[in-house]
Protein backbone atom coordinates (compact mmCIF):
# COMPACT_ATOMS: atom_id res chain seq x y z
CA UNK A 1 0.00 0.00 0.00
CA UNK A 2 1.28 3.38 -0.86
CA UNK A 3 1.04 6.02 1.81
CA UNK A 4 1.77 9.55 1.16
CA UNK A 5 3.80 11.72 3.39
CA UNK A 6 4.05 15.29 2.29
CA UNK A 7 5.87 18.40 3.37
CA UNK A 8 6.83 21.85 2.18
CA UNK A 9 10.24 23.38 2.62
CA UNK A 10 11.91 26.60 1.67
CA UNK A 11 15.46 26.49 0.41
CA UNK A 12 17.66 29.51 -0.03
CA UNK A 13 21.14 29.33 -1.46
CA UNK A 14 23.81 31.74 -0.23
CA UNK A 15 24.41 35.03 -1.98
CA UNK A 16 27.69 35.59 -3.73
CA UNK A 17 30.11 37.86 -1.88
CA UNK A 18 30.73 41.29 -3.36
CA UNK A 19 33.97 42.17 -5.08
CA UNK A 20 36.31 44.46 -3.16
CA UNK A 21 37.44 47.95 -4.12
CA UNK A 22 40.98 48.43 -2.94
CA UNK A 23 44.37 49.83 -4.01
CA UNK A 24 47.79 48.85 -2.91
CA UNK A 25 49.05 51.29 -0.30
CA UNK A 26 52.65 50.78 0.50
CA UNK A 27 55.46 53.09 1.46
CA UNK A 28 57.42 54.39 -1.49
CA UNK A 29 54.80 53.18 -3.94
CA UNK A 30 52.58 56.23 -4.36
CA UNK A 31 50.25 54.85 -6.96
CA UNK A 32 49.84 51.19 -6.15
CA UNK A 33 47.53 49.41 -8.54
CA UNK A 34 44.13 47.93 -7.75
CA UNK A 35 44.19 44.92 -5.42
CA UNK A 36 40.52 44.32 -4.58
CA UNK A 37 39.77 40.58 -4.54
CA UNK A 38 36.69 38.75 -5.72
CA UNK A 39 33.95 37.75 -3.36
CA UNK A 40 33.24 34.13 -2.42
CA UNK A 41 30.65 31.99 -4.10
CA UNK A 42 27.38 31.52 -2.27
CA UNK A 43 26.76 28.05 -0.86
CA UNK A 44 24.30 25.91 -2.81
CA UNK A 45 21.52 23.81 -1.37
CA UNK A 46 21.83 20.17 -2.32
CA UNK A 47 19.27 17.47 -1.74
CA UNK A 48 20.48 13.94 -1.32
CA UNK A 49 18.55 10.67 -1.06
CA UNK A 50 19.34 8.38 1.81
CA UNK A 51 18.16 4.87 2.57
CA UNK A 52 17.05 4.24 6.09
CA UNK A 53 14.97 7.39 6.48
CA UNK A 54 11.34 6.40 6.47
CA UNK A 55 9.22 9.48 6.72
CA UNK A 56 9.34 13.20 6.27
CA UNK A 57 8.55 13.66 9.95
CA UNK A 58 11.90 15.37 10.57
CA UNK A 59 10.77 18.23 8.37
CA UNK A 60 7.66 19.05 10.38
CA UNK A 61 9.66 21.24 12.74
CA UNK A 62 12.29 22.56 10.42
CA UNK A 63 11.19 23.81 7.07
CA UNK A 64 13.68 26.55 6.14
CA UNK A 65 17.09 25.65 4.86
CA UNK A 66 19.51 28.49 4.18
CA UNK A 67 23.02 27.97 2.84
CA UNK A 68 25.68 30.49 3.93
CA UNK A 69 26.58 33.53 1.85
CA UNK A 70 29.96 34.04 0.22
CA UNK A 71 32.15 36.60 1.98
CA UNK A 72 33.16 39.90 0.45
CA UNK A 73 36.59 39.99 -1.20
CA UNK A 74 39.46 41.77 0.52
CA UNK A 75 42.45 43.98 -0.23
CA UNK A 76 45.69 42.44 -1.43
CA UNK A 77 43.63 40.42 -3.89
CA UNK A 78 42.19 38.31 -1.14
CA UNK A 79 39.26 36.24 -2.33
CA UNK A 80 36.27 36.10 -0.05
CA UNK A 81 35.52 32.76 1.49
CA UNK A 82 32.85 30.76 -0.30
CA UNK A 83 29.78 29.63 1.57
CA UNK A 84 29.69 25.88 2.24
CA UNK A 85 27.03 23.88 0.45
CA UNK A 86 24.13 22.80 2.58
CA UNK A 87 23.13 19.17 2.14
CA UNK A 88 19.61 18.12 3.05
CA UNK A 89 19.00 14.40 3.34
CA UNK A 90 15.64 13.04 2.27
CA UNK A 91 14.36 9.48 2.27
CA UNK A 92 14.99 7.62 -0.98
CA UNK A 93 11.69 7.65 -2.85
CA UNK A 94 11.04 11.35 -2.29
CA UNK A 95 9.67 13.27 -5.22
CA UNK A 96 10.34 17.00 -5.36
CA UNK A 97 8.10 19.59 -6.94
CA UNK A 98 8.42 23.33 -7.32
CA UNK A 99 5.60 24.87 -5.28
CA UNK A 100 5.20 27.82 -7.56
CA UNK A 101 5.12 26.14 -10.95
CA UNK A 102 4.07 22.69 -9.68
CA UNK A 103 6.71 21.36 -12.01
CA UNK A 104 8.37 18.06 -11.14
CA UNK A 105 11.99 18.77 -10.31
CA UNK A 106 13.23 15.29 -9.59
CA UNK A 107 12.48 11.85 -8.36
CA UNK A 108 15.10 10.71 -5.87
CA UNK A 109 14.97 6.99 -6.23
CA UNK A 110 18.29 5.60 -5.12
CA UNK A 111 20.39 6.02 -2.04
CA UNK A 112 23.07 8.64 -2.63
CA UNK A 113 21.38 10.29 -5.62
CA UNK A 114 21.63 14.05 -5.30
CA UNK A 115 20.62 17.26 -6.99
CA UNK A 116 21.55 20.89 -6.56
CA UNK A 117 18.18 22.34 -5.85
CA UNK A 118 19.21 25.98 -5.38
CA UNK A 119 22.46 27.30 -6.77
CA UNK A 120 24.60 29.63 -4.77
CA UNK A 121 25.01 33.17 -6.13
CA UNK A 122 27.97 33.99 -8.34
CA UNK A 123 30.66 35.97 -6.61
CA UNK A 124 31.25 39.62 -7.45
CA UNK A 125 34.51 40.77 -9.03
CA UNK A 126 37.10 42.86 -7.27
CA UNK A 127 38.48 45.95 -8.94
CA UNK A 128 41.72 44.18 -9.87
CA UNK A 129 39.72 42.45 -12.56
CA UNK A 130 38.97 45.72 -14.30
CA UNK A 131 42.51 46.93 -14.73
CA UNK A 132 43.36 47.59 -18.34
CA UNK A 133 46.17 49.34 -20.16
CA UNK A 134 44.01 52.44 -20.36
CA UNK A 135 42.51 52.25 -16.91
CA UNK A 136 45.16 51.46 -14.37
CA UNK A 137 43.13 52.52 -11.36
CA UNK A 138 39.64 51.14 -11.92
CA UNK A 139 37.07 51.89 -9.25
CA UNK A 140 34.68 49.37 -10.67
CA UNK A 141 33.63 46.19 -8.82
CA UNK A 142 30.60 43.99 -9.16
CA UNK A 143 28.28 42.72 -6.48
CA UNK A 144 27.69 39.06 -5.82
CA UNK A 145 24.47 37.64 -7.24
CA UNK A 146 21.71 36.52 -4.92
CA UNK A 147 21.42 32.81 -4.27
CA UNK A 148 18.41 31.00 -5.67
CA UNK A 149 15.40 30.70 -3.42
CA UNK A 150 12.70 28.10 -3.98
CA UNK A 151 9.74 26.70 -2.23
CA UNK A 152 9.49 22.96 -2.64
CA UNK A 153 6.84 20.38 -2.12
CA UNK A 154 8.19 16.98 -1.21
CA UNK A 155 6.11 13.87 -1.51
CA UNK A 156 7.20 10.51 -0.21
CA UNK A 157 5.39 7.39 -1.25
CA UNK A 158 5.86 4.55 1.14
CA UNK A 159 5.09 1.02 0.10
CA UNK A 160 3.79 -1.17 2.89
CA UNK A 161 5.03 -4.74 2.98
CA UNK A 162 2.33 -6.08 5.25
CA UNK A 163 -1.36 -5.23 5.66
CA UNK A 164 -3.42 -5.73 8.83
CA UNK A 165 -6.98 -6.71 7.98
CA UNK A 166 -9.87 -7.94 10.07
CA UNK A 167 -13.28 -7.16 11.46
CA UNK A 168 -13.68 -3.90 13.40
CA UNK A 169 -12.44 -3.80 16.98
CA UNK A 170 -10.29 -6.94 16.80
CA UNK A 171 -7.13 -5.03 17.72
CA UNK A 172 -5.42 -4.23 14.40
CA UNK A 173 -4.38 -0.75 15.48
CA UNK A 174 -3.31 -2.08 18.87
CA UNK A 175 -1.01 -4.55 17.11
CA UNK A 176 0.44 -1.80 14.95
CA UNK A 177 1.05 0.35 18.02
CA UNK A 178 2.68 -2.53 19.81
CA UNK A 179 5.15 -3.48 17.08
CA UNK A 180 6.04 -0.04 15.71
CA UNK A 181 6.45 3.56 16.81
CA UNK A 182 3.10 4.43 15.23
CA UNK A 183 0.45 5.90 17.52
CA UNK A 184 -2.90 5.08 15.89
CA UNK A 185 -6.16 5.80 17.65
CA UNK A 186 -7.32 2.78 19.63
CA UNK A 187 -10.76 2.46 21.18
CA UNK A 188 -13.36 -0.07 22.10
CA UNK A 189 -15.81 0.52 19.29
CA UNK A 190 -16.11 -0.37 15.62
CA UNK A 191 -14.48 1.82 12.97
CA UNK A 192 -12.10 3.61 15.26
CA UNK A 193 -9.68 3.64 12.36
CA UNK A 194 -11.02 5.63 9.45
CA UNK A 195 -7.81 6.08 7.49
CA UNK A 196 -5.00 3.60 7.09
CA UNK A 197 -2.16 3.99 9.56
CA UNK A 198 1.40 3.19 8.77
CA UNK A 199 4.19 1.94 10.97
CA UNK A 200 7.76 0.88 10.50
CA UNK A 201 8.84 -2.23 12.37
CA UNK A 202 12.55 -2.18 13.14
CA UNK A 203 14.02 -5.63 13.51
CA UNK A 204 17.64 -4.57 13.77
CA UNK A 205 19.96 -1.88 12.42
CA UNK A 206 19.50 -2.87 8.82
CA UNK A 207 16.22 -4.77 8.59
CA UNK A 208 12.75 -3.32 8.83
CA UNK A 209 9.37 -3.61 7.25
CA UNK A 210 6.38 -1.36 6.86
CA UNK A 211 2.93 -2.31 8.15
CA UNK A 212 -0.39 -0.80 7.14
CA UNK A 213 -3.30 -0.90 9.57
CA UNK A 214 -6.59 -0.69 7.70
CA UNK A 215 -10.07 0.29 8.80
CA UNK A 216 -12.14 -2.71 9.83
CA UNK A 217 -13.84 -4.80 7.17
CA UNK A 218 -17.39 -6.14 7.52
CA UNK A 219 -19.62 -8.47 5.56
CA UNK A 220 -20.29 -6.76 2.26
CA UNK A 221 -17.15 -4.63 2.42
CA UNK A 222 -16.20 -5.79 -1.06
CA UNK A 223 -19.37 -4.23 -2.42
CA UNK A 224 -19.07 -1.06 -0.40
CA UNK A 225 -20.36 -1.74 3.11
CA UNK A 226 -18.48 -0.03 5.93
CA UNK A 227 -15.26 1.84 5.41
CA UNK A 228 -12.77 -0.78 4.35
CA UNK A 229 -13.59 -0.94 0.67
CA UNK A 230 -12.07 2.35 -0.33
CA UNK A 231 -8.76 1.23 1.08
CA UNK A 232 -8.71 -2.34 -0.18
CA UNK A 233 -7.27 -1.27 -3.49
CA UNK A 234 -4.25 0.06 -1.69
CA UNK A 235 -3.27 -3.24 -0.14
CA UNK A 236 -3.03 -4.84 -3.57
CA UNK A 237 0.70 -4.28 -3.47
CA UNK A 238 1.47 -5.57 -0.01
CA UNK A 239 3.27 -8.90 0.07
CA UNK A 240 1.49 -10.37 3.03
CA UNK A 241 -1.83 -9.89 4.82
CA UNK A 242 -2.36 -10.49 8.50
CA UNK A 243 -5.93 -11.53 9.13
CA UNK A 244 -6.52 -10.47 12.74
CA UNK A 245 -9.17 -12.28 14.76
CA UNK A 246 -10.53 -11.50 18.22
CA UNK A 247 -10.62 -14.68 20.31
CA UNK A 248 -11.51 -13.08 23.64
CA UNK A 249 -14.96 -14.72 23.49
CA UNK A 250 -13.23 -18.11 23.44
CA UNK A 251 -15.52 -19.23 20.67
CA UNK A 252 -13.63 -21.21 18.08
CA UNK A 253 -16.52 -21.43 15.64
CA UNK A 254 -17.07 -17.69 15.72
CA UNK A 255 -13.34 -17.07 15.31
CA UNK A 256 -13.09 -19.31 12.26
CA UNK A 257 -16.21 -17.73 10.85
CA UNK A 258 -14.56 -14.33 11.24
CA UNK A 259 -11.52 -15.61 9.38
CA UNK A 260 -13.78 -16.70 6.53
CA UNK A 261 -15.70 -13.42 6.40
CA UNK A 262 -12.48 -11.53 5.79
CA UNK A 263 -11.10 -14.07 3.34
CA UNK A 264 -14.34 -13.96 1.36
CA UNK A 265 -14.48 -10.17 1.27
CA UNK A 266 -10.92 -10.00 0.02
CA UNK A 267 -11.61 -12.62 -2.65
CA UNK A 268 -14.85 -10.98 -3.73
CA UNK A 269 -13.16 -7.65 -4.00
CA UNK A 270 -10.31 -8.86 -6.11
CA UNK A 271 -9.14 -12.32 -7.10
CA UNK A 272 -5.50 -11.39 -6.63
CA UNK A 273 -6.15 -10.06 -3.17
CA UNK A 274 -7.76 -13.38 -2.31
CA UNK A 275 -4.68 -15.24 -3.47
CA UNK A 276 -2.28 -13.14 -1.49
CA UNK A 277 -0.43 -14.90 1.33
CA UNK A 278 -2.38 -14.62 4.54
CA UNK A 279 -1.41 -15.32 8.10
CA UNK A 280 -3.89 -15.63 10.94
CA UNK A 281 -3.34 -13.64 14.08
CA UNK A 282 -5.57 -14.61 16.99
CA UNK A 283 -5.49 -11.62 19.29
CA UNK A 284 -6.46 -10.84 22.90
CA UNK A 285 -5.21 -14.12 24.37
CA UNK A 286 -4.68 -12.32 27.67
CA UNK A 287 -8.42 -12.63 28.20
CA UNK A 288 -8.27 -16.43 28.24
CA UNK A 289 -6.87 -18.59 30.98
CA UNK A 290 -4.10 -21.04 30.26
CA UNK A 291 -6.36 -24.04 29.88
CA UNK A 292 -8.79 -22.25 27.58
CA UNK A 293 -5.92 -21.09 25.45
CA UNK A 294 -4.46 -24.58 25.24
CA UNK A 295 -7.74 -26.04 24.00
CA UNK A 296 -8.29 -23.19 21.59
CA UNK A 297 -4.83 -23.53 20.11
CA UNK A 298 -5.39 -27.21 19.51
CA UNK A 299 -8.69 -26.77 17.73
CA UNK A 300 -7.46 -23.86 15.63
CA UNK A 301 -4.35 -25.78 14.63
CA UNK A 302 -6.60 -28.65 13.54
CA UNK A 303 -8.44 -26.39 11.15
CA UNK A 304 -5.71 -24.07 9.94
CA UNK A 305 -2.51 -25.93 9.37
CA UNK A 306 0.06 -23.18 9.18
CA UNK A 307 0.78 -19.53 9.68
CA UNK A 308 -1.30 -19.22 12.81
CA UNK A 309 -0.17 -17.04 15.68
CA UNK A 310 -1.67 -16.36 19.09
CA UNK A 311 -0.93 -12.94 20.47
CA UNK A 312 -1.91 -10.24 22.88
CA UNK A 313 -1.42 -6.73 21.60
CA UNK A 314 -2.20 -5.48 25.07
CA UNK A 315 0.55 -7.49 26.71
CA UNK A 316 2.81 -7.55 23.68
CA UNK A 317 2.80 -11.33 23.83
CA UNK A 318 3.65 -13.42 20.79
CA UNK A 319 4.27 -10.43 18.56
CA UNK A 320 8.07 -10.72 18.47
CA UNK A 321 7.63 -14.14 16.95
CA UNK A 322 5.22 -12.78 14.35
CA UNK A 323 7.66 -10.02 13.40
CA UNK A 324 10.61 -12.39 13.19
CA UNK A 325 8.63 -14.66 10.91
CA UNK A 326 7.60 -11.73 8.75
CA UNK A 327 11.15 -10.52 8.26
CA UNK A 328 12.23 -14.06 7.36
CA UNK A 329 9.36 -14.32 4.92
CA UNK A 330 10.23 -11.00 3.30
CA UNK A 331 13.91 -11.96 3.15
CA UNK A 332 13.00 -15.15 1.29
CA UNK A 333 11.02 -13.17 -1.25
CA UNK A 334 14.07 -11.18 -2.29
Ligand SMILES: Nc1nc2c(ncn2[C@@H]2O[C@H](COP(=O)(O)OP(=O)(O)OP(=O)(O)O)[C@@H](O)[C@H]2O)c(=O)[nH]1
Nearest residue numbers: 168169170171172173174187191192193216313314
Ligand atom coordinates in the same frame (compact mmCIF):
# COMPACT_ATOMS: atom_id res chain seq x y z
N1 LIG B 1 -7.53 -7.33 26.43
C1 LIG B 1 -7.09 -6.96 25.25
N2 LIG B 1 -7.68 -5.95 24.60
C2 LIG B 1 -7.21 -5.59 23.39
C3 LIG B 1 -6.12 -6.26 22.78
N3 LIG B 1 -5.89 -5.69 21.58
C4 LIG B 1 -6.80 -4.70 21.45
N4 LIG B 1 -7.59 -4.63 22.54
C5 LIG B 1 -8.70 -3.70 22.76
O1 LIG B 1 -9.65 -3.87 21.73
C6 LIG B 1 -10.27 -2.62 21.38
C7 LIG B 1 -10.12 -2.38 19.90
O2 LIG B 1 -8.76 -2.19 19.57
P1 LIG B 1 -8.28 -1.46 18.25
O3 LIG B 1 -6.82 -1.68 18.14
O4 LIG B 1 -8.80 -0.08 18.18
O5 LIG B 1 -9.03 -2.38 17.17
P2 LIG B 1 -9.09 -2.21 15.58
O6 LIG B 1 -9.12 -3.57 15.01
O7 LIG B 1 -8.01 -1.33 15.11
O8 LIG B 1 -10.50 -1.53 15.41
P3 LIG B 1 -11.08 -0.66 14.16
O9 LIG B 1 -10.07 0.38 13.83
O10 LIG B 1 -12.33 -0.07 14.68
O11 LIG B 1 -11.32 -1.64 13.05
C8 LIG B 1 -9.57 -1.58 22.24
O12 LIG B 1 -10.37 -1.32 23.36
C9 LIG B 1 -8.27 -2.25 22.64
O13 LIG B 1 -7.75 -1.77 23.85
C10 LIG B 1 -5.50 -7.35 23.51
O14 LIG B 1 -4.56 -7.99 23.08
N5 LIG B 1 -6.05 -7.64 24.72
Ligand SMILES: [Mg+2]
Nearest residue numbers: 172173192193
Ligand atom coordinates in the same frame (compact mmCIF):
# COMPACT_ATOMS: atom_id res chain seq x y z
MG1 LIG C 1 -8.11 0.44 14.17
